[in-house]
Amino acid sequence: GESVGLHLPTLSVQEGDNSIINCAYSNSASDYFIWYKQESGKGPQFIIDIRSNMDKRQGQRVTVLLNKTVKHLSLQIAATQPGDSAVYFCAETYPLISGGYNKLIFGAGTRLAVHP
Amino acid sequence: DGGITQSPKYLFRKEGQNVTLSCEQNLNHDAMYWYRQDPGQGLRLIYYSQIVNDFQKGDIAEGYSVSREKKESFPLTVTSAQKNPTAFYLCASSILAGGKQPQHFGDGTRLSIL
Numbered sequence: 001g002e003s004v005g006l007h008l009p010t011l012s013v014q015e016g017d018n019s020i021i022n023c024a025y026s027n028s029a030s031d032y033f034i035w036y037k038q039e040s041g042k043g044p045q046f047i048i049d050i051r052s053n054m055d056k057r058q059g060q061r062v063t064v065l066l067n068k069t070v071k072h073l074s075l076q077i078a079a080t081q082p083g084d085s086a087v088y089f090c091a092e093t094y095p096l097i098s099g100g101y102n103k104l105i106f107g108a109g110t111r112l113a114v115h116p
Numbered sequence: 117d118g119g120i121t122q123s124p125k126y127l128f129r130k131e132g133q134n135v136t137l138s139c140e141q142n143l144n145h146d147a148m149y150w151y152r153q154d155p156g157q158g159l160r161l162i163y164y165s166q167i168v169n170d171f172q173k174g175d176i177a178e179g180y181s182v183s184r185e186k187k188e189s190f191p192l193t194v195t196s197a198q199k200n201p202t203a204f205y206l207c208a209s210s211i212l213a214g215g216k217q218p219q220h221f222g223d224g225t226r227l228s229i230l
Contacts, residue, residue: 008156032216043122043206043221044159051216089158093214102214103174106158 010111019077021110023090030092035075038087085114120222122207127227137192137225139207147213148190153204165190166213202228
C-alpha cells in the first residue's frame, strides 16, 4: 500500500454511524475552504467547499460546518460506508493584501477507518 | 471523460539523473499546479502556472523545473539537484489560479530512488 498518511490521526467508526472529521485552520483571514478525500494510491478528490460568508453547507451525505470564531472546520458524513475509508484533509485560502495568487494551504489530514 | 492524467504511475531515478513527470488535462483549465506529498504531511506547492507560457515558483521549487508550452500540459522535471526526491507527486488544475474555486487532482506519480 501507499505510505501517505502513515502517522496521521485516525478516526474509527462503525458502518452506518455518522462521522465527524475536524480541522483547525491557521489564518483568521481565510475566506474559502475545501474538503478533500484521498484513497490509497490516488489523488485527492474534491468533496465539498464553503465560503466564509456561510457557516454550513450540505452535499450528498456530507455537511461542512465552519466556525470562524475558533477557526474550526468540520466534515460530517452521514451513514458512513466502507467506501468512505480514506484520508480526509481540509484546505484553506486567504486573500493577499498585495494581490496576486492566493494559494491553497493544506492540512495533514485524518484517516477515517470504517469497520463493518 | 474530462480529467487530469499523470504518467507514469511509478518512476525510479538513478543518482545524477533528471526525470520528467507528465501531467495532461482536458478540462480547459487555465491554471495548473504541482505538489509534493510526503507521509503524514500536507501537500506542498512546487510550481504553479496561471496561463500558458507563464509559471511561478511555489514553496519548494529548488531542484525542480517546469514548462507550460500548451494549455493542456504542465510537465515537471525533477533534477539531480533535488537531493530528496522520493515522494508522491500530484498535479492539479483549476479554472483560474487562486480565488474561491477547487483544484482538481490527478492520481499522482510515485518517485523513488534506485
